[in-house]
Amino acid sequence: MMKLYYDLHIHSCLSLCAEDDMTPSNIANMSAVAGLSLIAVSDHQSALNCPAILPACKRAGILALPGMELCTREEVHVLCLFEELDGAIKCSDYVRNRLIQPKKKAAIQIRQTIMDCFDNPIGEETAYLGAAADIGIYEVSMLINSFGGVAIPAHIDRSSYSLLTNLAFYDPEMNFHAIEITKDCDKEKLILEHPELAGMRFIQNSDAHSLEAISDPIHYIEVDDVQPRSILRAITGKN
Numbered sequence: 110m111m112k113l114y115y116d117l118h119i120h121s122c123l124s125l126c127a128e129d130d131m132t133p134s135n136i137a138n139m140s141a142v143a144g145l146s147l148i149a150v151s152d153h154q155s156a157l158n159c160p161a162i163l164p165a166c167k168r169a170g171i172l173a174l175p176g177m178e179l180c181t182r183e184e185v186h187v188l189c190l191f192e193e194l195d196g197a198i199k200c201s202d203y204v205r206n207r208l209i210q211p212k213k214k215a216a217i218q219i220r221q222t223i224m225d226c227f228d229n230p231i232g233e234e235t236a237y238l239g240a241a242a243d244i245g246i247y248e249v250s251m252l253i254n255s256f257g258g259v260a261i262p263a264h265i266d267r268s269s270y271s272l273l274t275n276l277a278f279y280d281p282e283m284n285f286h287a288i289e290i291t292k293d294c295d296k297e298k299l300i301l302e303h304p305e306l307a308g309m310r311f312i313q314n315s316d317a318h319s320l321e322a323i324s325d326p327i328h329y330i331e332v333d334d335v336q337p338r339s340i341l342r343a344i345t346g347k348n
């Protein structure tokens with residue numbers, strides 16, 4: 110068994126709320142310097158920077174999974190982690206077509222930058238990724254599975270865009286196997302308040318929007334090998 114210190118929820122410059130220096134190489138290098146061995150960049154509603162993140166991480170000598178942070182119709186954030194880049198990109202395209210775009214175009218210029226693995230800008234996403242997708246919370250798990258990924262309700266103890274805040278409870282019929290809690294969450298207290306969460310796997314990530322917010326090597330999973338499938342299994346406890 111080996112320990113993989115992870116941070117599986119990091120935003121790149123494709124996310125409106127992330128700082129401009131959250132570029133593929135910067136994220137990969139900072140994560141390596143921090144002592145992490147596994148990361149995922151999970152931008153809002155898009156995996157389009159993952160084709161750059163994966164080789165940048167390889168160069169930096171760390172593992173990376175393709176990721177995305179989905180925002181459902183109920184405005185619940187769900188962390189999605191994929192076995193393969195291909196599945197992540199197909200899922201990203203699917204989600205883009207389900208975005209509930211605002212009727213009026215935003216007056217402010219939005220910058221959602223797609224980069225290559227050397228931090229050269231190669232495009233701008235023109236769809237507004239701050240929008241929710243017309244995908245319901247009960248559909249998410251199966252949908253992400255169909256693209257070779259796993260869905261994990263994000264920062265569920267947070268007071269905004271979270272499962273427990275927006276829907277008040279977790280229903281096992283939503284069929285999630287792992288839950289993300291914020292880094293300061295008291296897990297025991299949370300389970301006392303929400304006994305329906307007992308027995309779930311919990312992960313804790315930084316949700317970093319700046320380089321200095323990327324996690325220190327604190328949280329880890331144990332794996333037999335570093336195949337993406339094995340890593341996802343270790344996270345969810347499910348085959």
Ligand SMILES: [Zn+2]
Binds near residue numbers: 263264
């Ligand atoms: Zn979020």
Ligand SMILES: [Zn+2]
Binds near residue numbers: 118120178316
């Ligand atoms: Zn996030």
